Amino acid sequence: MDKKYVVGVDIGGTTSKIGVVDMRGDVLSQSVIKTETTVTAVEFIKMLADAIKQNIVKAGVEGQVRGVGVGAPNGNYYTGCIAFAPNLGWAAHESVEFSKLLSEELDGMPVSLTNDANAAAVGEMTYGIAKGMKHFIMITLGTGVGSGIVINGEVLYGSDGFAGELGHTCAVRHNGRLCGCGKTGCLEAYCSATGVARTAREWLDSSTEPSLLRQLNAITSKDVYDAAKQGDALALRIFDFTGRILGEKLADFIQFSAPEAVVLFGGLARSREFLEAPILKAMNDNVLPLWKGKVELLFSSLKESDAAILGASALAWEL
Amino acid sequence: MDKKYVVGVDIGGTTSKIGVVDMRGDVLSQSVIKTETTVTAVEFIKMLADAIKQNIVKAGVEGQVRGVGVGAPNGNYYTGCIAFAPNLGWAAHESVEFSKLLSEELDGMPVSLTNDANAAAVGEMTYGIAKGMKHFIMITLGTGVGSGIVINGEVLYGSDGFAGELGHTCAVRHNGRLCGCGKTGCLEAYCSATGVARTAREWLDSSTEPSLLRQLNAITSKDVYDAAKQGDALALRIFDFTGRILGEKLADFIQFSAPEAVVLFGGLARSREFLEAPILKAMNDNVLPLWKGKVELLFSSLKESDAAILGASALAWEL
Numbered sequence: 001m002d003k004k005y006v007v008g009v010d011i012g013g014t015t016s017k018i019g020v021v022d023m024r025g026d027v028l029s030q031s032v033i034k035t036e037t038t039v040t041a042v043e044f045i046k047m048l049a050d051a052i053k054q055n056i057v058k059a060g061v062e063g064q065v066r067g068v069g070v071g072a073p074n075g076n077y078y079t080g081c082i083a084f085a086p087n088l089g090w091a092a093h094e095s096v097e098f099s100k101l102l103s104e105e106l107d108g109m110p111v112s113l114t115n116d117a118n119a120a121a122v123g124e125m126t127y128g129i130a131k132g133m134k135h136f137i138m139i140t141l142g143t144g145v146g147s148g149i150v151i152n153g154e155v156l157y158g159s160d161g162f163a164g165e166l167g168h169t170c171a172v173r174h175n176g177r178l179c180g181c182g183k184t185g186c187l188e189a190y191c192s193a194t195g196v197a198r199t200a201r202e203w204l205d206s207s208t209e210p211s212l213l214r215q216l217n218a219i220t221s222k223d224v225y226d227a228a229k230q231g232d233a234l235a236l237r238i239f240d241f242t243g244r245i246l247g248e249k250l251a252d253f254i255q256f257s258a259p260e261a262v263v264l265f266g267g268l269a270r271s272r273e274f275l276e277a278p279i280l281k282a283m284n285d286n287v288l289p290l291w292k293g294k295v296e297l298l299f300s301s302l303k304e305s306d307a308a309i310l311g312a313s314a315l316a317w318e319l
Numbered sequence: 320m321d322k323k324y325v326v327g328v329d330i331g332g333t334t335s336k337i338g339v340v341d342m343r344g345d346v347l348s349q350s351v352i353k354t355e356t357t358v359t360a361v362e363f364i365k366m367l368a369d370a371i372k373q374n375i376v377k378a379g380v381e382g383q384v385r386g387v388g389v390g391a392p393n394g395n396y397y398t399g400c401i402a403f404a405p406n407l408g409w410a411a412h413e414s415v416e417f418s419k420l421l422s423e424e425l426d427g428m429p430v431s432l433t434n435d436a437n438a439a440a441v442g443e444m445t446y447g448i449a450k451g452m453k454h455f456i457m458i459t460l461g462t463g464v465g466s467g468i469v470i471n472g473e474v475l476y477g478s479d480g481f482a483g484e485l486g487h488t489c490a491v492r493h494n495g496r497l498c499g500c501g502k503t504g505c506l507e508a509y510c511s512a513t514g515v516a517r518t519a520r521e522w523l524d525s526s527t528e529p530s531l532l533r534q535l536n537a538i539t540s541k542d543v544y545d546a547a548k549q550g551d552a553l554a555l556r557i558f559d560f561t562g563r564i565l566g567e568k569l570a571d572f573i574q575f576s577a578p579e580a581v582v583l584f585g586g587l588a589r590s591r592e593f594l595e596a597p598i599l600k601a602m603n604d605n606v607l608p609l610w611k612g613k614v615e616l617l618f619s620s621l622k623e624s625d626a627a628i629l630g631a632s633a634l635a636w637e638l
Contacts, residue, residue, distance in 0.1 A: 084609075135478035149575070151470060151477075158470075158577025159454035160613075168607050169571040173492060181607055252488040256468070256575050258477025288487050288500055290403075294479075 003066035005059070007052055008313025010116065011035060011072035013087035013143075018051050019309035020059040023317075025127035027306050028059035037089030041096040049105035067110035068102065069315030071119025071308065078161035080113050086180070110319040116140070116308070118155045118164065120265050120300075121148025123311025128263075129301045135259040139166065139250075141268035144180070145188040145195075151257060166253060167192070171245050191246045193221035193268045199238050200224050209234055225271045239274035246275070247282025254287050254295050261296035265307070272299050322385035324378070326371055327632025329435065330354060330391035332406035332462075337370050338628035339378040342636075344446035346625050347378035356408030360415040368424035386429035387421065388634030390438025390627065397480035399432050405499070429638040435459070435627070437474045437483065439584050439619075440467025442630025447582075448620045454578040458485065458569075460587035463499070464507040464514075470576060485572060486511070490564050510565045512540035512587045518557050519543050528553055544590045558593035565594070566601025573606050573614050580615035584626070591618050 005028070010017045012035060019030035033051050036044050056065055074085040080099030082091040090096065099111040114122070121138035124130040130138070134153045140146040145167030149156040156163045167188035168181050176185020177198065189195050200219045204211065211234035212227040213219055227235035250262050262283075268275075276297065284292050302310060324347070329336045331354060338349035352370050355363050375384055393404040399418030401410040409415065418430040433441070440457035443449040449457070453472045459465040464486030468475040475482045486507035487500050495504020496517065508514050519538045523530065530553040531546040532538055546554035569581050581602075587594075595616065603611050621629060 151475060156470060156576060159579045160577050160609075162609060163575065163577035165574040165607055169574050170567065170605060173567070183605065183607070248489065248492070252571070253575070255484040255488050256482065256572070257475060258479050258482035260478045286489060286502065288484055288502070290479075290481060 003064050005061045005065045006313045006316035006319075007055065007065060007068040008309040008311070008316070009048065009052070009068060009070040010119070010308030010312050011070065011075075011088070012116075012308075013037075013073070016048065017309050018048070018055050019306070019313065020055050020061060020065070021310060021313040025310055027309060028061070029055045030309060031055055035088065037087075039090060041090040041098070042101065044090055045098070045101045045105055049102060052106065065109065067112065067316040067319035068106065069119070069312040069317075069319075070098070070102070070111060070113045071116040071312040071315075072098070072113065073116060075113040075115045076161040077112070077114040077118070077155070077157050080111070082113070110316075112315045112319050114155070114315060115146070115148075116311075117146030118148040118157075119311035119315060120146075120307065121150055121155055121263075121311070122314040123302060123307060124263055124265070124300060125150060125153070126314035126317070127302060127310050128307075129298050130261065130263055133260050135257065136261045136263055137166075137250075137253055137257065137259050138263045138265060139246075140266040141192060141264060142266040143192060143194055145192045149257060150259075156257075166249070169249060169252070171249055187245070187249050191242055191249075191268070193266075196221040196224055196238060196242055196268065199241060200235075203234060203238065211235065221268055221271070225274070228271075228274050236274065239271060240278045243275045243278030244282045247279040247284075248286050250279065250283045250297075251286030254283070254291055258291075259295060261298050263298045263300060265300040265302075269299050322383050324380045324384045325632045325635035325638075326374065326384060326387040327628040327630070327635070328367065328371070328387060328389040329438070329627030329631050330389065330394075330407070331435075331627075332356075332392070335367060336628050337367070337374050338625070338632065339374050339380060339384070340629060340632040344629055346628060347380070348374045349625075349628060350374055354407065356406075358409060360409040360417070361420065363409055364417070364420045364424055368421060371425065384428065386431065386635040386638035387425065388438070388631040388636075388638075389417070389421070389430060389432045390435040390631040390634075391417070391432065392435060394432040394434045395480040396431070396433045396437070396474070396476050399430070401432070429635075431634045431638055433474070433634060434465070434467075435630075436465030437467040437476075438630035438634060439465075439626065440469055440474055440582075440630070441633040442621060442626060443582055443584070443619060444469060444472070445633035445636070446621065446629050447626075448617050449580065449582050452579055454576065455580045455582055456485075456569075456572055456576065456578050457582045457584060458565075459585040460511060460583060461585040462511060462513055464511045468576060469578075475576075485568070488568060488571070490568055506564070506568050510561055510568075510587070512585075515540040515543055515557060515561055515587065518560060519554075522553060522557065530554065540587055540590070544593070547590070547593050555593065558590060559597045562594045562597030563601045566598040567605050569598065569602045569616075570605030573602070573610055577610070578614060580617050582617045582619060584619040584621075588618050
């Protein structure tokens with residue numbers, strides 16, 4: 001029988017999403033499990049395999065699944081390992097042979113692994129706004145800043161499978177913020193949801209400018225968005241600042257791989273109305289003349305709830 | 320008859336080098352012509368074609384040449400055009416169909432064109448220190464800073480043929496030097512031979528520190544090297560500064576494409592004894608832990624006089 005379905009798994013620090021997907025990108029069944037971090041890797045993988053099997057039954061496609069695609073922090077496409085992922089307890093201090101172990105639990109079904117941002121890029125190329133594009137850079141703006149780089153229609157993995165860590169390129173060289181990775185000035189420390197919240201707190205602390213944000217205790221990037229919607233001047237300047245820093249770095253990335261487009265994805269990308277103009281200005285101000293106005297800035301069009309599953313599942317078509 | 324020879328052509332702003340090369344990378348005959356810039360493109364291409372024919376005769380390989388590979392500023396692999404190259408009078412303000420025109424002058428012999436830094440990368444991969452490598456970044460440190468990026472054993476051209484303009488990524492964000500491209504703070508404005516000379520003049524002007532360089536009128540990067548060899552403290556600090564800036568940017572590039580190595584080439588790379596340590600330190604200080612100490616910094620081993628011809632000729636093997 002022809003195997004016309006795949007499974008997509010998105011492993012996050014808090015929850016893991018599982019979905020059965022057909023060739024059109026329709027999700028036939030899906031579920032969410034808690035990403036247990038206090039158990040062993042083998043225990044978590046057994047729980048995940050059970051959830052995958054249940055979804056296959058629920059979708060009524062037993063025996064017709066080609067394979068499983070998994071997107072996970074620090075997932076390595078070449079080795080099938082998840083190694084030293086700070087947010088995944090069972091892989092925080094060691095390298096876990098994730099693809100091999102999961103495949104064994106699924107009676108030998110093939111498993112393909114990559115990191116979450118690469119999975120998002122594959123999803124965008126297969127089902128989303130980058131469909132048909134051969135050269136683009138996907139930037140995921142979530143808790144952190146991730147990236148998936150597509151060259152000649154294929155994800156760039158580099159010599160070791162870890163290419164595309166654009167969130168940890170340097171955005172602010174001198175007196176830059178400390179990043180979660182231990183370095184300073186990383187793009188992620190400024191242009192993630194966390195980075196936006198950090199900018200808000202820093203700016204509120206260093207001035208007495210009135211702002212709707214002053215009445216809040218714990219500020220999130222969503223709060224900054226809501227304030228900007230109400231015309232709050234400080235919140236609007238936070239998006240200008242964030243967009244400028246991102247646009248400056250995008251210019252460097254464009255000069256590296258000459259893509260047709262940059263695609264933005266993730267929670268912070270929903271603030272498009274405030275981010276798009278400053279990103280575009282900084283991007284075009286900082287590229288060589290030959291690229292000015294030539295590279296598209298796109299925002300992901302995938303349904304937010306399905307996007308992670310679709311991205312991971314798209315990997316499995318190549319199995 | 321099997322075609323066992325190729326021709327390599329390196330077009331520079333002042334001279335153009337032509338060589339006939341065999342499969343081992345031995346140069347059988349070569350010559351240099353002036354890169355006329357006041358003539359028309361068609362006139363220059365006729366002169367170049369004559370020089371190519373003479374070299375083929377001199378090498379005694381008539382009828383055995385597979386094709387011609389050309390490296391030139393702003394040479395585009397996809398289109399075969401040289402467009403808006405400031406230093407080439409006949410292509411400074413227009414796009415010249417170089418490959419097509421040269422092929423016509425050579426009775427239909429195939430011609431492949433790319434920019435000079437990409438040609439250097441191909442040469443290094445075919446005959447040089449990057450032989451057998453699938454992932455590396457070539458940086459040419461000459462009058463300017465060029466780059467050729469190799470991914471999966473192939474030069475990265477991107478969507479438009481212009482990928483790899485790393486010399487124009489931003490090294491100094493605020494109050495950066497004006498670059499020849501019109502932007503400010505570009506890597507090229509600091510880490511080219513011209514950039515080193517500029518650092519020397521700036522530093523001499525802004526202090527009264529004694530230095531061997533003070534007695535010179537027009538300072539070149541070679542003068543800075545000679546002074547450093549004699550232990551001149553200011554000259555040594557110029558190389559530390561130059562190496563640090565280059566190393567910081569190399570860290571960003573590594574986080575983009577995860578190469579096995581970075582290869583340095585060109586006149587300034589001959590100052591290896593002063594540049595290597597500060598480049599390595601800054602590079603390893605600015606990459607994620609997973610790459611610390613993992614990416615090699617190599618210096619081109621190709622014979623300087625042959626390197627440009629070999630690089631361009633290597634392109635022609637794929638014709």
